[in-house]
Amino acid sequence: KTGKNLVQWPVEEIKSLRLSSKQFDLEVGPGSVVPVDVGSAAQLDIEAEFEINKESLDKILGNASVVAEAEEFSCEKSGGSTVRGALGPFGFSVLATESLSEQTPVYFYVAKGKDSELKTFFCTDTSRSSVANDVVKPIYGSVVPVLKGEKLTMRILVDHSIVEAFGQGGRTCITSRVYPTTAIYGAAKLFLFNNALDATVTASFTVWQMNSAFIHPYSDEAVRALSRT
Numbered sequence: 001k002t003g004k005n006l007v008q009w010p011v012e013e014i015k016s017l018r019l020s021s022k023q024f025d026l027e028v029g030p031g032s033v034v035p036v037d038v039g040s041a042a043q044l045d046i047e048a049e050f051e052i053n054k055e056s057l058d059k060i061l062g063n064a065s066v067v068a069e070a071e072e073f074s075c076e077k078s079g080g081s082t083v084r085g086a087l088g089p090f091g092f093s094v095l096a097t098e099s100l101s102e103q104t105p106v107y108f109y110v111a112k113g114k115d116s117e118l119k120t121f122f123c124t125d126t127s128r129s130s131v132a133n134d135v136v137k138p139i140y141g142s143v144v145p146v147l148k149g150e151k152l153t154m155r156i157l158v159d160h161s162i163v164e165a166f167g168q169g170g171r172t173c174i175t176s177r178v179y180p181t182t183a184i185y186g187a188a189k190l191f192l193f194n195n196a197l198d199a200t201v202t203a204s205f206t207v208w209q210m211n212s213a214f215i216h217p218y219s220d221e222a223v224r225a226l227s228r229t
Contacts, residue, residue: 001147002145002147002171004145005145005171005172007169007170007171008166008170008173009155009166009169009170010155010157010164010166014045014157015045017045017210017211017212017213018045018208018209018210018211019208019209019210019211020208020209021206021207021208021209022037022038022206022207023204023205023206024036024192024203024204024205024206024207025202025203025204026192026202026203027200027201027202027203028090028192028193028194028200028201028202028203029194029200030194030195030196030197030198030199030200031084031194031195031196031197032193032194033093033100033191033192033193034191034192034193035189035190035191036092036189036190036191036192036207038190038207038209039186039209040185040186040188040209041094041095041096041158041188041189041190042095042158042159042160042184042185042186042188043158043159043160043209043210043211043212044094044156044157044158044190044207044208044209044210045155045156045157045158045207045208045210046092046094046154046155046156046157046158046190046205046206046207046208047153047154047155047205047206048092048153048154048155048156048203048204048205048206049151049152049153049154049203049204049205050090050091050108050151050152050153050154050201050202050203050204051151051152051201051202052087052110052152052199052200052201053199053200053201053202056087056198056199056200057087057199059198060086060087060112060198060199061112061116061118066086066112066198067086067112068111068112068113068114068116069085069111069112070111070112070113070114070117070118070119071113071114073085073109073111073119073121074121075109075121075122075123075124075139075140075141075142076138076139076140076141078109079139080105080123080125080127080139081093081105081107081123081125081193081195082195083195084195084196084197085109085110085111085196085197086112086196086197086198086199087109087110087111087112087118087196087198087199088107088108088109088110088111088121088195088196088199089105089107089108089109089123089193089195089196090107090108090193090194090195090196090199090201090203091105091106091107091108091154091192091193092105092106092107092154092156092190092191092192092193093105093106093190093191093192093193094106094156094158094163094188094190095129095158095163095178095180095183095184095188096183096188096189096190096191097180097182097183097187097188097189098187098189100128100191101128101131101182102128102129102130102131102180102181102182102183103128103129103183103191104124104125104126104128104129104163104176104178104180105124105125105128105193106123106124106125106154106156106163106165106174107122107123107124107125107193108120108121108122108123108152108154108167109121109123110152110199118146119143120143120144120145120146120152121141121142121143121144122141122142122143122144122154122165122167122168122172122174123139123140123141123174124139124140124141124163124165124174124176125139126138126139126176126178127139129176129178129179129180130178130179130180130181131181131182132179132181135179137178140174141172141174142172143172144167144168144171144172145168145171146168150168152168153167153168153169154166154167154168155170157210158188158210159210160184161177161178161179161180162175162176162177162178163175163176163178164176190207192205
């Protein structure tokens with residue numbers, strides 16, 4: 001639709017691994033962190049859409065005192081999901097402990113430009129993904145185009161130590177390897193958060209528990225047949 005993005009999306013067969021699901025519609029105010037009750041959150045498929053409250057949006061766009069930061073912001077250099085702006089960050093913390101001592105936030109950050117146009121960034125922050133010290137924990141992401149009239153959408157696949165996040169139907173994709181020490185198996189939790197200073201956000205999302213893929217090795221006979229060819 002944009003004419004300039006290579007779309008990446010999980011193969012359809014991933015859906016065959018979906019087990020039970022829960023649907024949520026939540027309004028989250030500025031500075032909110034909300035636990036999402038899905039049981040163990042070590043293997044999940046999350047599909048979500050977000051909408052910034054129109055009154056919040058109009059108020060911020062019409063307020064000259066709100067800093068225009070779109071040109072200066074970057075996922076990598078702007079401090080991660082704890083740095084609060086007028087319109088973000090907001091999203092999910094996956095592979096999180098109950099106390100949030102370990103968490104991997106996947107989020108949108110919407111920034112106001114000098115011309116009052118909005119620019120949307122899609123980021124993953126692994127800086128708190130593990131309390132282990134011998135792990136590289138970057139923050140990364142990019143601008144994601146949002147066309148007029150579109151809601152902000154993301155899909156996240158969580159598989160123990162892999163977090164794969166797709167923004168706006170796959171216009172951008174972030175694959176992360178993380179190494180939680182305590183946010184594992186049944187102790188892994190899911191949180192919804194909105195760290196925006198001024199904006200209220202509505203999140204509508206479905207969370208599926210996921211089955212293992214049960215990948216079967218080739219039989220000895222198949223291996224011999226392949227070697228002959």
